Amino acid sequence: MKNAKPKYAGKFSRKDLPPSIPYYQSQGITLKGTGAWRDAICPFHPDTKPSLRVNIEKGAYRCMVCGARGGDVLAFHQHKHGLNFVEACKQLGAWVVQ
Ligand SMILES: [Zn+2]
Incomplete structure (x- = not known):
């Protein structure tokens, strides 16, 4: 079809992603330490000591x-x-509807 609507009308806008520190805090993740890589309790397994490393510059984990x-x-x-x-x-406010 020539004028078929795209499946998702919009696009990802990376600049609208929330900053790492407030984002992780909003998810109940407490970041400990200093520097680019911080320590946190991992939410993906039953963690007892901070096993998760979070990069606050990129938001990587x-x-x-x-x-x-x-x-x-x-x-x-x-x-x-x-x-x-x-x-x-969409939940993170990084979806721009065109
Ligand atoms: Zn884990």
């Missing part, structure tokens, strides 16, 4: 125990809430 990992807060949001890419973008 990596768990040293269960292997959960992603490159930004969007990946974290998808993972934690079981959302697809577009749903996660």
Whole structure:
């Protein structure tokens, strides 16, 4: 069809992703330490000591125990809430409707 609507009318806007520190705080993740990589309790496995490493510059995360990992807060949001890419973008206010 020539004028078929795209499946998702809009696009991802990376600049509208929330900053890492307030985002992770809003998810109940307490970041500890200083520097680019902070420590936190991993929400993806029953964690008792801070096994999750969070990069506050990129929003990336990596768990040293269960292997959960992603490159930004969007990946974290998808993972934690079981959302697809577009749903996660919309929840984080990073979806621009055209
Ligand atoms: Zn983990």
